Amino acid sequence: MNRRDFTSSRKLDHLRICLDEPIESGNTGFEDIRLVHEALPDIDMDSLSLNTRFLGHELGSPLFISAMTGGHPETKEVNAVLAEIAGEFGLGIGVGSQRAAIENPDLADTFSIVREKAPDTFIVGNLGIVQLKDHGIDWAERAVEMIDADALAIHLNFLQESIQPEGDHDASGCFTALRELCRELKVPVIVKETGCGISYETGLRCYGAGAACMDIGGYGGSSWALIESHRSGSVAGKENLQLKGLGERFGIWGIPTAVSLFEIEKCNGPVIASGGIRSGIDLAKALVLGADLAGMALPLLKPACEGPKALREVISTIHQELRICMFLTGKSRISELPEARWYVTGNTRDMIEK
Amino acid sequence: MNRRDFTSSRKLDHLRICLDEPIESGNTGFEDIRLVHEALPDIDMDSLSLNTRFLGHELGSPLFISAMTGGHPETKEVNAVLAEIAGEFGLGIGVGSQRAAIENPDLADTFSIVREKAPDTFIVGNLGIVQLKDHGIDWAERAVEMIDADALAIHLNFLQESIQPEGDHDASGCFTALRELCRELKVPVIVKETGCGISYETGLRCYGAGAACMDIGGYGGSSWALIESHRSGSVAGKENLQLKGLGERFGIWGIPTAVSLFEIEKCNGPVIASGGIRSGIDLAKALVLGADLAGMALPLLKPACEGPKALREVISTIHQELRICMFLTGKSRISELPEARWYVTGNTRDMIEK
Amino acid sequence: MNRRDFTSSRKLDHLRICLDEPIESGNTGFEDIRLVHEALPDIDMDSLSLNTRFLGHELGSPLFISAMTGGHPETKEVNAVLAEIAGEFGLGIGVGSQRAAIENPDLADTFSIVREKAPDTFIVGNLGIVQLKDHGIDWAERAVEMIDADALAIHLNFLQESIQPEGDHDASGCFTALRELCRELKVPVIVKETGCGISYETGLRCYGAGAACMDIGGYGGSSWALIESHRSGSVAGKENLQLKGLGERFGIWGIPTAVSLFEIEKCNGPVIASGGIRSGIDLAKALVLGADLAGMALPLLKPACEGPKALREVISTIHQELRICMFLTGKSRISELPEARWYVTGNTRDMIEK
Amino acid sequence: MNRRDFTSSRKLDHLRICLDEPIESGNTGFEDIRLVHEALPDIDMDSLSLNTRFLGHELGSPLFISAMTGGHPETKEVNAVLAEIAGEFGLGIGVGSQRAAIENPDLADTFSIVREKAPDTFIVGNLGIVQLKDHGIDWAERAVEMIDADALAIHLNFLQESIQPEGDHDASGCFTALRELCRELKVPVIVKETGCGISYETGLRCYGAGAACMDIGGYGGSSWALIESHRSGSVAGKENLQLKGLGERFGIWGIPTAVSLFEIEKCNGPVIASGGIRSGIDLAKALVLGADLAGMALPLLKPACEGPKALREVISTIHQELRICMFLTGKSRISELPEARWYVTGNTRDMIEK
Ligand SMILES: Cc1cc2nc3c(=O)[nH]c(=O)nc-3n(C[C@H](O)[C@H](O)[C@H](O)COP(=O)(O)O)c2cc1C
Ligand SMILES: Cc1cc2nc3c(=O)[nH]c(=O)nc-3n(C[C@H](O)[C@H](O)[C@H](O)COP(=O)(O)O)c2cc1C
Numbered sequence A, B, C, D: 001m002n003r004r005d006f007t008s009s010r011k012l013d014h015l016r017i018c019l020d021e022p023i024e025s026g027n028t029g030f031e032d033i034r035l036v037h038e039a040l041p042d043i044d045m046d047s048l049s050l051n052t053r054f055l056g057h058e059l060g061s062p063l064f065i066s067a068m069t070g071g072h073p074e075t076k077e078v079n080a081v082l083a084e085i086a087g088e089f090g091l092g093i094g095v096g097s098q099r100a101a102i103e104n105p106d107l108a109d110t111f112s113i114v115r116e117k118a119p120d121t122f123i124v125g126n127l128g129i130v131q132l133k134d135h136g137i138d139w140a141e142r143a144v145e146m147i148d149a150d151a152l153a154i155h156l157n158f159l160q161e162s163i164q165p166e167g168d169h170d171a172s173g174c175f176t177a178l179r180e181l182c183r184e185l186k187v188p189v190i191v192k193e194t195g196c197g198i199s200y201e202t203g204l205r206c207y208g209a210g211a212a213c214m215d216i217g218g219y220g221g222s223s224w225a226l227i228e229s230h231r232s233g234s235v236a237g238k239e240n241l242q243l244k245g246l247g248e249r250f251g252i253w254g255i256p257t258a259v260s261l262f263e264i265e266k267c268n269g270p271v272i273a274s275g276g277i278r279s280g281i282d283l284a285k286a287l288v289l290g291a292d293l294a295g296m297a298l299p300l301l302k303p304a305c306e307g308p309k310a311l312r313e314v315i316s317t318i319h320q321e322l323r324i325c326m327f328l329t330g331k332s333r334i335s336e337l338p339e340a341r342w343y344v345t346g347n348t349r350d351m352i353e354k
């Protein structure tokens, strides 16, 4: 199996593990946040609007389908379903890392199916920051072109890389590459974590470099430390045992999503909250805390594998929950949610106090 | 089954579920509150008085029997028992929503039995705010007349409505209707939640509109989200499955009673604390925190179904507990209770700190 | 059984329940307090002294044997053992309520045995405040004379009284009686709670009335609500069922010992910490927080029933623990303990913060 | 068995208990501390350096092998393995108390093997403060010479001593002895606790006396109270039963490592964090909080008994974890770690707040 096939098949391993194993870790902090009920909302729930604008695009709701897949022939169908439903609801959607398809153009259709199925939707391309550093703006442009992307997410996943012996351990130069990309690329650049959250300081730095948006990818949802730990389990050998242990121990690493959101919100830039968003109630809390969109990955994976009907139902329910939260906080528009009041208790309170 | 019968039979479903299923959710916050013991009270417990005044009426105690039933022939007996005992003890009592009997006057006696059995008692009528908006002051007046009510509670139950597909989802115009009612109605208007609590802001708004009193109906006791979730379980079909899920997930929604009370108390108007009051100790805590009365629903339902003797005993015990709390905080009159000192810990402390 | 026999036999019931049933409730707050370790104490543990002065008396240690028994022939032996060991160690000791022996002088020897066995010890008489009010200084003087008491504890137990239908429910006039007693009695008066603690305000009031000392009797140790609840269980009948329930529900009532101590300490008078002191470590914490003595009842009861050898061992161990705590906080004298530093966390922290 | 043999064989008891019994107690506080993730570190993990300087020595990493053994023939092999690996990685290493070998020079090789196997390593001698007081600088110099030590740790273990009837209970004069030692000894003196932590005040005092470093030995890891409690269990007799009980009850005594570190850090002197450090993540947290080195004992004992291969693997993993933490906080040098940001929650937060 050469490098290209490896990247591609690893993608499949990850999907399987995410579908079958307990790969969620810790708490997002949203469980410590409680929205203040508005007993007398004075609005009509059925006529409130989930529509929102994001980076100049109109979206059907602030629910964002986070980057998950593509890059292996068997993932094409999953992306097709995700895109079909994204199109139906007018949701923003991210594709998984496009590296495999840039390395091997035969796989491009596993990504471009998204644009095909959702011609008018806000689609976000995806590339790892190390690939960006190694291959420069050229790969970034190819990623954008491949799916006619409206924005490009550069994902940061250094926890995942660092626990793997063969991972990309060199982050030096990445920030410079990011700054150049922001300057050159025609579409907005989203800086995206994948389970460890983004701190205030890093947020400031990235916005300063020209990033259009932070996608928090905070702690409390899918954990790449746990995913890699499970993956290592399937192969024997000492190196894998060490990876298994590291994965388990670093399963507690990261900034809880609510805490990261609280910090990034102070940077005053566009922000997607993600990592452990598990219901429309979580989504509402994220918006109240200042997120523009809230992304979900894992909870959409299983229904997407089942087909459009299952996914449609899941998303309808999430929308309904969001609608109820808006109604019960008396907000008829997404843009009003940040005015809702909230309580914060426990550890999350401790973490967000100055 | 036409609309009118439906409203009526749904009432019966609710009663049955409340009697049989675990429909209480979360904590009121009173468990985080501890009254400061007065080791040397210098008063006589047996001569202290539970009497109190509320909205110009003399009451035998600050225990209020919260709105529960009426509207189906089989509920008449329950209301009769509640009223008999309310009369005996001089307690204020609310009837359940009178909508069914306004829609179908044949049912009026299931409510008017309350006045019959308790001619001199402070009786509170009950109507949903959506019915008020839809039918105006006319229905409100009919509700008052039906039982010769001393006050009318307008209940807010938008969580319950919002999770039901066929619920009343339109709250717009409700506040205006409330303001008009307060201006026109001959008896005082009580704004009443039903399990989610009332925030400071909403309290201010309602008092400003002329409401005579807030009945908190806070989180931590009977949960309509759970009640509806259970009800949906008894019928098959997809819509019901969604309701079941929504009910479960929104079982955590609401402002805990103690927190809501703490907020409403700052509005400086009359207030009934309710939602999860489960003993005379809870009742005392509510009064110490500033409530004028404290309402109980669920804990009185079962004894009321058993008959006057059972209910009398339950209420005697609650009164005895309240008396002990007064004695052990050195307060010989209900009006002195707010001077008692208290400790607050944990999440409730976090929620009431500025 | 006439009144006098009843008082006496009830004493025996209480003893039996305390020996056999789980009658301890809640937390004292000492579990939230941690003494700062002194790694380099620079003192000699074996030559440090547990001696202390209290109300003008020299005591062998700050461990006080709290009031427990007397008043029934079968309790004489227990008091004999307690007194013998108190004498041996030079401990202060309180006798149980002397009411029974004042009502029935035949029982006086069950108390006077204490003075007999411990001629030189600091002995504290005991009378309920209601008896004081009802019978005035006369009974108080008889109590003192009966055992040649060095001080008289007036116990406050209104929780216990209040939950019993036949209890003394009238506390009015008690404070006046206390003030008069303090003015007239030849020996110092100790105001003593029995499981619910004393607040800052009550402490101020009692010191102001001339009380020489507060004996905290705080929440978190033996609970008279639970004791009475158990006692009610042994007799059938409705009244008893109600007592059982009240006892259980009021098992949570009271000011935790550490919190009460923290408050009373601010009154700047002599103070005995008691209620839930369960080891020499608790004792040390109490002294660090400002207590002059720390009293224990329940943990000494069982060994006292076994005999002097068992009690001697228990007290030796407590002393050894206290000695270790002094050593490990670098304090060679009891009077230096309040200078030790401590951490406070959790609910107790919340309760003692202003 | 004479005194010298006793000291020596007791060493062996301790080792066996540490290998077989649960002798860890409580929490270090590190579980309440969370490092802020740096999503975009901009450094190369594989080229970051674990090297650090400590007391003028170059070390391969800030992991310190805490004092454990020597003094019985059977422990020589364990020390040989520890030293071999310390040499390989360039780690600082402490030997166990050298008292037995000073009392009986035949045992000297169980310590000197460390210098033999690790000729260039930073080796720390070890002597109890009571031995220092009793035998003066002479024993200290013999301890240093025995292993050509680069520094001498004077250990404080008064909890362990105090709970044992035959323990050294006299700490008076110890501080003076320490001050003299610091003035006279040619190598730097480290003041070292063994499980109870060092307070700010004691730290200030020791630095003031000329100590070069504090080795915290805080609460939350190996507990000598529990070790002695277990040891007492193996022998019958009353004295042992008392020791067993005291050991259990004092198993909760001490300043949690993170809290002690927080205090000592304010003294601004060199500091080794130890006591309950259980992974490279704990190690990183300790460095972030201001430690220069972090010591581990118990987790290295079992692998050291298995042999160099097992120990090498354990230490490699710890180093890898530390490297990952540095990478994920964006610090490429050990000296930069204190600049990393951290959250603190719960009890530890309460304990470090002013
Ligand atoms: C199966 C799967 C594949 C993923 N692949 C990518 C990816 O290729 N690129 C990326 O930026 N994030 C990827 N992610 C991370 C998600 O976009 C998201 O940040 C993270 O899972 C947290 O959200 P969740 O808790 O809702 O799953 C993936 C997540 C999952 C579950
Ligand atoms: C069986 C039942 C029926 C109720 N019906 C009404 C109603 O018709 N109108 C209303 O305002 N509240 C109604 N409530 C709500 C109660 O008045 C009260 O606000 C709520 O149950 C919280 O109190 P609890 O925890 O003591 O039950 C009902 C509650 C129960 C348990």
Ligand SMILES: Cc1cc2nc3c(=O)[nH]c(=O)nc-3n(C[C@H](O)[C@H](O)[C@H](O)COP(=O)(O)O)c2cc1C
Binding pocket: C014, C015, C018, C066, C067, C068, C069, C095, C096, C097, C126, C153, C155, C192, C193, C194, C195, C217, C218, C220, C221, C222, C274, C275, C276, C277, C295, C296, C297, C298, C299, C301
């Ligand atoms: C069996 C028993 C009898 C007691 N009798 C009296 C009494 O007669 N008078 C009194 O002031 N306190 C009495 N007390 C209360 C104790 O003096 C003490 O205040 C209380 O038990 C709390 O301490 P503890 O938790 O160590 O038991 C008694 C306690 C017990 C356990």
Ligand SMILES: Cc1cc2nc3c(=O)[nH]c(=O)nc-3n(C[C@H](O)[C@H](O)[C@H](O)COP(=O)(O)O)c2cc1C
Binding pocket: D014, D015, D018, D066, D067, D068, D069, D095, D096, D097, D126, D153, D155, D192, D193, D194, D195, D217, D218, D220, D221, D222, D274, D275, D276, D277, D295, D296, D297, D298, D299, D301
């Ligand atoms: C088996 C064993 C023997 C020890 N012997 C000594 C000793 O002789 N001198 C000393 O200063 N500390 C000694 N210690 C204490 C350790 O150096 C360390 O301070 C303590 O164990 C806390 O670290 P840990 O939780 O990582 O074990 C010993 C610890 C263990 C586990």
